Amino acid sequence: MTSIKTVLKNAAESLQTLSESAFLDAEILLCTAIDKDRSYLRAWPDQPLNPDQIETYEALLAERRQGKPIAYITGHKEFWSRDFLVSPDVLIPRPDTELLVELSLALIPKNQPTKIIDLGTGSGIIAITLATECPYAQIIATDMSEAALHIAKRNAMNHKVDNIQFFQSNWFEKVPAGKVDLIVSNPPYIAAYDPHLQDGDLRFEPITALVAVQEGLSDICIIAENARDWLENGGFLLIEHGYNQEHGIQAIFTKLGYDHIQTHRDLSGQPRVTSGQYLALA
Numbered sequence: 001m002t003s004i005k006t007v008l009k010n011a012a013e014s015l016q017t018l019s020e021s022a023f024l025d026a027e028i029l030l031c032t033a034i035d036k037d038r039s040y041l042r043a044w045p046d047q048p049l050n051p052d053q054i055e056t057y058e059a060l061l062a063e064r065r066q067g068k069p070i071a072y073i074t075g076h077k078e079f080w081s082r083d084f085l086v087s088p089d090v091l092i093p094r095p096d097t098e099l100l101v102e103l104s105l106a107l108i109p110k111n112q113p114t115k116i117i118d119l120g121t122g123s124g125i126i127a128i129t130l131a132t133e134c135p136y137a138q139i140i141a142t143d144m145s146e147a148a149l150h151i152a153k154r155n156a157m158n159h160k161v162d163n164i165q166f167f168q169s170n171w172f173e174k175v176p177a178g179k180v181d182l183i184v185s186n187p188p189y190i191a192a193y194d195p196h197l198q199d200g201d202l203r204f205e206p207i208t209a210l211v212a213v214q215e216g217l218s219d220i221c222i223i224a225e226n227a228r229d230w231l232e233n234g235g236f237l238l239i240e241h242g243y244n245q246e247h248g249i250q251a252i253f254t255k256l257g258y259d260h261i262q263t264h265r266d267l268s269g270q271p272r273v274t275s276g277q278y279l280a281l282a
Contacts, residue, residue, distance in 0.1 A: 001048030004030070004041055011061055018065060025070055026061075032074045033057035069201040079125045082132075084155050089147035090123040091209050092201055096266045097186055100240050100273050101129050103264055104184055107236050110134050115180035117230060118142070119171055119223060120187050122209060124152030124164075130184075131161040140176070142169040144208070171219070172226045179232045186240040187219040188212040216241075217248055224252050224276075231278040238275045246271035 011026035079093035118127040121141035258276030266272035
């Protein structure tokens with residue numbers, strides 16, 4: 001029988017031209033195939049694998065060689081040190097979005113009631129993370145996709161949060177009337193002609209969650225314009241966006257009368273989230 005270390009070596013070599021993290025990919029897929037964690041692979045490198053395990057592993061590797069993202073193959077992705085279910089119906093959680101959560105947590109009280117809307121929740125990573133970090137918050141999470149909401153609700157159940165209401169809604173369309181303190185969104189913001197759509201994981205992700213017209217700004221315009229009807233006086237709007245949209249989004253916020261407009265950079269130094277405060281006219 002073939003050992004774990006031999007199987008991993010061969011698998012990593014077969015993924016070398018496809019992935020910058022070939023060995024890690026090989027490990028994650030083997031863990032899925034044999035239902036063990038990575039510490040088991042390190043502790044028992046000479047453990048032989050049976051034919052069924054190898055067959056299952058080869059099937060997973062074949063998917064990866066076709067370019068399918070690891071998260072969609074395994075059905076899981078970590079975000080904010082928590083495990084989330086994912087599927088091809090939702091975007092794959094990315095570390096960049098943790099900035100949106102970090103900024104939100106800096107604006108809301110952790111141990112006091114607060115009201116939040118998460119627009120385009122997808123797998124629910126933003127709403128669920130805020131709900132767990134701020135148990136007194138009341139959160140509304142929306143998505144147009146029924147399939148995405150199914151994943152988000154499963155994640156909420158897995159993380160035992162009960163302070164989120166989910167609505168199938170085109171942005172604010174089905175959101176109940178009422179004022180909130182914070183609105184957050186990671187909306188579609190990629191232009192339809194962007195060549196990055198043909199690269200890597202983006203090829204497999206839901207196009208409706210990625211692409212927007214007007215140079216990728218159309219949904220952001222809708223959100224920023226309508227958010228003023230839901231925000232409390234002094235409430236904040238935070239939107240994740242592309243690395244090259246900083247000035248366009250600041251202009252949108254300025255035109256719509258937001259104050260204290262700031263663009264915040266992610267860990268790689270790219271402009272990633274723009275925030276603005278809504279101050280109602282006296």
